[in-house]
Amino acid sequence: MKLPLSILLFTMSLAAGAQNKSTAYSKVDSTNFNKLYPYALRGNMHAVFEMLEMTEDGYLTQKQRSKKNKYYQRFLYRNDDFDYNTNDAEIVDLFKRFQNYWRSVIIENVSQDLADSLFRDEMNYFLKEHFKPELSIGKIDDDCFTLFQDFFKAKNMHGIAMGKTGHLYDLYLWKDQEEVDYSIDLPEGPTIKVPVVFMRDFISNGWAHYTTFGHSFSGGWATANKLFCVEESYGPKNEEEFLISYVSHEGQHFSDYKLFPKLKQADLEYRAKLTELFLAKKTTYKIIDKFIANAKNDMSYAHAFANHMVIKLLSKNIFDSHFESNLEKWEQIPVNKINRTAFKLLKEHSGKLEALGADSIEAYITTL
Numbered sequence: 464m465k466l467p468l469s470i471l472l473f474t475m476s477l478a479a480g481a482q483n484k485s486t487a488y489s490k491v492d493s494t495n496f497n498k499l500y501p502y503a504l505r506g507n508m509h510a511v512f513e514m515l516e517m518t519e520d521g522y523l524t525q526k527q528r529s530k531k532n533k534y535y536q537r538f539l540y541r542n543d544d545f546d547y548n549t550n551d552a553e554i555v556d557l558f559k560r561f562q563n564y565w566r567s568v569i570i571e572n573v574s575q576d577l578a579d580s581l582f583r584d585e586m587n588y589f590l591k592e593h594f595k596p597e598l599s600i601g602k603i604d605d606d607c608f609t610l611f612q613d614f615f616k617a618k619n620m621h622g623i624a625m626g627k628t629g630h631l632y633d634l635y636l637w638k639d640q641e642e643v644d645y646s647i648d649l650p651e652g653p654t655i656k657v658p659v660v661f662m663r664d665f666i667s668n669g670w671a672h673y674t675t676f677g678h679s680f681s682g683g684w685a686t687a688n689k690l691f692c693v694e695e696s697y698g699p700k701n702e703e704e705f706l707i708s709y710v711s712h713e714g715q716h717f718s719d720y721k722l723f724p725k726l727k728q729a730d731l732e733y734r735a736k737l738t739e740l741f742l743a744k745k746t747t748y749k750i751i752d753k754f755i756a757n758a759k760n761d762m763s764y765a766h767a768f769a770n771h772m773v774i775k776l777l778s779k780n781i782f783d784s785h786f787e788s789n790l791e792k793w794e795q796i797p798v799n800k801i802n803r804t805a806f807k808l809l810k811e812h813s814g815k816l817e818a819l820g821a822d823s824i825e826a827y828i829t830t831l
Contacts, residue, residue, distance in 0.1 A: 488502075488510050488513050488514045488517075489514070490514065490517045490518065491514050491515075491517075491518050492518065492519075492522040492523065493522055493523050493524050493527060496523065496527045496530075497678075497756075498514070499511050499514055499515070500675050500678050500679050501679075501756055501757050501759075501767075502514075503671075503674040503675045503678075503679070504671050504674065504675055504679045504757065505629070505759065505764050505767060506565075506568070506569040506629070506630065506631065506670070506674060507569075508538060508569045508570055508674065511534065512534070512538075512539075515531055515534060515535075518531065530676060533676060534676075537676075538566060538569075538570050539570070541566075545562075547666065548638075548664070548665070548666045549638075549666050551618060553593050553618075554618065554620070554636070554666065557589065557624075557634070558634065558636075558666065558667055560582075560585060560586075560589065561624075561632070561633075561634045561667070561670075562673065564578060564582040564585075564631075564632065565631055565670045565673060565674070567582075568630070568631060569631075569674065575630060579632065582632060583604070583607070583625070583632070586607060586611075586624070586625060586632075587600050587603045587604050587607060588600070590603050590607065590610050590611070590614065591603055593614070594610065594613075594614045594617070595610060607625050608623070608624070608625050608626060611623065611624040611625055612624075615636060620636060620637065620638055620666070621636070621637050621638070621639075621640050621662065622634070622635055622636035622637060622666075622667075623635050624636070628669055628670060628671065628681065629763075629764060629765065629766075630763065631670050633669050633670055634667045634669065634670075635665075635667060635668060635669055635681075636665065636666040636667045637662045637663060637664055637665045637666065637668075638663070638664040638665075638666065639662075639663040639664045640660050640661060640662050640663060641660070641661045641663075642658050642659070642660050642661075642689075643658070643659050643661065644656060644657070644658055644659070645657055645658075645659050645690075645710055645714075647710055647711060647714035647717075648711075649711065649714060649715060649718055649738065650715075650737075650738055650741045650742065650806055650809055651809065651810070651813060655714060655717065655718055657689065657690055657714060657717050658688075658689045658690070659689070659690045659691075659692055659710070660689055660690065660691045660692065661692050661694040662683075662691060662692065662693055662694060663694050663695070665693070665695075668680050668681070668693060669681055680693070680696075681693065682696035682697065682708075682709055683696070683709055683713055684713065684716075685713040685714075685716035685717045685720065686717075686720075687717075687720050687721070690710070690713045690714065690717060692709055692713075696709075697709055703743055703744065703745050703746045704746060707738075707739055707742045707743050707746065708739055708743075708746065708750065711738050711739065711742050712735040712736070712738060712739055713735070714738075715734055715735040715738040716731055716735055719731055719734060719735075722821060723816055723821050723822075723824060724822060725822070725823060725824065725825050726816070726824060726825060726826070727765070727825050727826050728765035728766075729762065729765040729768050729769050729772075729826065729828060729829060730769075730812075730816075730826055730827055730828050730829075732765055732766050732769035732770075733769040733772050733773060733812065733828050734809060734812060734813075736750075736754065736769055736770065736773045737773060737805045737806075737808055737809040737812070738805075738809065739805075740773070740777075740801055740802065740805035741802050741805040741806045741809065742802075743798075743802075744798060744802075747798045747801055747802075748790065748793055748794050751774070751790065751793050751801075752790050752793075753770075754770040754773055754774050755770070755774055755788050755790065757770050758770035758771040758774055758786075759771055762829055768828075768829075769828070771786070772828045772831065773808075774786055774787070774788075776808055776831070777801070777804055777805065777808070780804050780807070780808070781796055781800065781801070781804055812827065812828070815827050
């Protein structure tokens with residue numbers, strides 16, 4: 464069977480990587496299959512496939528073998544039985560274009576700058592053809608983000624496109640939503656009131672959902688005016704997972720957008736994650752475990768880098784160590800001590816940002 468060039472090149476790169484011990488990844492089996500997902504969540508599909516290449520099917524559950532096969536079908540053979548959750552031909556076409564762009568970067572090794580440039584041009588012409596033929600390409604490019612929102616509204620849908628999640632242009636598109644007002648008590652005060660938009664019935668929930676087959680994805684985000692919540696991501700709305708890991712986390716963003724208007728994502732995430740650990744009582748160790756699993760000391764990945772810095776600085780203060788990854792050791796620390804230390808780090812961070820200029824500071828934790 465003759466394989467497409469993209470598959471041959473990718474397979475060759477896997478073989479080359481396997482010979483380099485410095486880039487070796489741990490083998491997965493039924494007990495640790497979830498180790499794949501942090502790599503997929505960052506779009507590092509080379510790591511995912513190196514691990515899958517070493518994985519023997521006999522050591523996986525039936526569900527895991529099915530997931531392994533789905534990775535090959537989706538990303539190497541492009542033979543994915545994908546449910547687009549809509550019969551709208553234009554929306555399906557748009558989603559396929561996003562999927563092709565994502566794969567061009569994470570699988571086919573097209574340079575980021577080239578892929579971004581080509582895809583932005585493609586999206587401008589898509590809008591001109593399907594939505595705004597009277598506008599010039601230059602005008603469409605200037606207003607691309609807003610025009611896509613208008614395009615989705617014309618389809619009786621809700622969505623955003625062409626903002627970036629991490630290093631990739633992204634697509635969030637859903638069919639139904641409901642808005643509810645919440646009062647949020649933040650660690651440093653004051654109590655804020657903010658509308659929360661509960662999003663339902665997704666067509667696309669971003670590239671991380673696509674690369675992890677729905678295992679990991681954004682549970683929501685904050686804007687200057689509202690919070691947006693993927694309702695299916697959370698359990699009961701009176702439990703910590705929702706009230707703290709979503710509402711308080713995103714509420715911290717909502718507040719920080721006003722307090723530190725130029726602050727970049729890594730610092731924003733660092734602050735919101737400390738807020739979680741200050742407020743959490745029942746889910747503290749679960750949150751720490753999640754931060755450890757998804758940590759990466761790489762400033763290219765804002766969420767992963769923020770996870771790394773939270774665990775690093777908590778470890779320094781609690782264990783006098785560089786980065787404590789053993790959850791059993793964390794479970795020996797009283798929750799209230801973790802709460803207090805998280806609040807101390809948050810206060811210290813706020814003080815540094817204010818001293819450096821609240822209105823102008825862009826980043827601080829990258830210097831630590």
